[in-house]
Amino acid sequence: DAKTTQPPSMDCAEGRAANLPCNHSTISGNEYVYWYRQIHSQGPQYIIHGLKNNETNEMASLIITEDRKSSTLILPHATLRDTAVYYCIVREGGASSASKIIFGSGTRLSIRP
Amino acid sequence: DADVTQTPRNRITKTGKRIMLECSQTKGHDRMYWYRQDPGLGLRLIYYSFDVKDINKGEISDGYSVSRQAQAKFSLSLESAIPNQTALYFCATSPRPGANTGELFFGEGSRLTVL
Numbered sequence: 001d002a003k004t005t006q007p008p009s010m011d012c013a014e015g016r017a018a019n020l021p022c023n024h025s026t027i028s029g030n031e032y033v034y035w036y037r038q039i040h041s042q043g044p045q046y047i048i049h050g051l052k053n054n055e056t057n058e059m060a061s062l063i064i065t066e067d068r069k070s071s072t073l074i075l076p077h078a079t080l081r082d083t084a085v086y087y088c089i090v091r092e093g094g095a096s097s098a099s100k101i102i103f104g105s106g107t108r109l110s111i112r113p
Numbered sequence: 114d115a116d117v118t119q120t121p122r123n124r125i126t127k128t129g130k131r132i133m134l135e136c137s138q139t140k141g142h143d144r145m146y147w148y149r150q151d152p153g154l155g156l157r158l159i160y161y162s163f164d165v166k167d168i169n170k171g172e173i174s175d176g177y178s179v180s181r182q183a184q185a186k187f188s189l190s191l192e193s194a195i196p197n198q199t200a201l202y203f204c205a206t207s208p209r210p211g212a213n214t215g216e217l218f219f220g221e222g223s224r225l226t227v228l
Binding site: 034036041042043044045046049085087101102103104105106 | 117146148150154155156157161201203205207216217218219220221222224
């Protein structure tokens with residue numbers, strides 16, 4: 001599994017867009033980018049994932065650079081409930097994938113009122 | 114009811130005791146994982162299983178063992194607990210990854226304290 005690099009902490013004003021970067025310079029062609037978040041000591045929660053194209057769902061948007069070496073998770077209108085640790089992960093896709101899922105240290109996002 | 118259930122949620126034990134953490138899931142997923150989290154740190158993979166009878170070591174398997182008794186059950190054992198195994202433990206499941214799947218679903222965690 002490729003490694004990822006994230007800033008240890010960030011903050012954002014409530015109501016503004018929160019942009020969380022992730023570097024994954026050694027990502028291979030069949031590896032997806034996944035984002036999870038963990039609120040306090042709860043189990044991590046899936047947010048979004050993508051391969052090449054930008055993705056959007058009801059929680060967030062994922063922007064992947066053309067060379068796929070980095071990505072940005074965007075929370076369009078951050079609220080206090082978005083305060084959490086955000087994890088960026090890369091892993092193989094495909095039904096036969098045997099890749100394990102490795103978490104790094106993540107980015108601690110603080111939303112200020 | 115939670116799709117991924119861990120028991121016990123909290124446990125305090127003494128050094129040298131045998132401890133078992135249990136995980137059961139109703140999602141019908143093939144793949145199950147055990148992670149450990151220490152304060153201020155990310156999750157570290159202990160063991161994972163891609164099917165019944167399939168067991169694989171993760172990053173930090175020393176001092177732990179697992180059993181995949183059925184598709185829905187994956188247990189983590191500490192044969193002789195030591196204080197540095199004090200941590201928050203998470204079980205997770207995932208379907209076989211495909212073009213648009215592969216996400217992990219986590220339990221609520223089991224907080225273990227070894228005195």
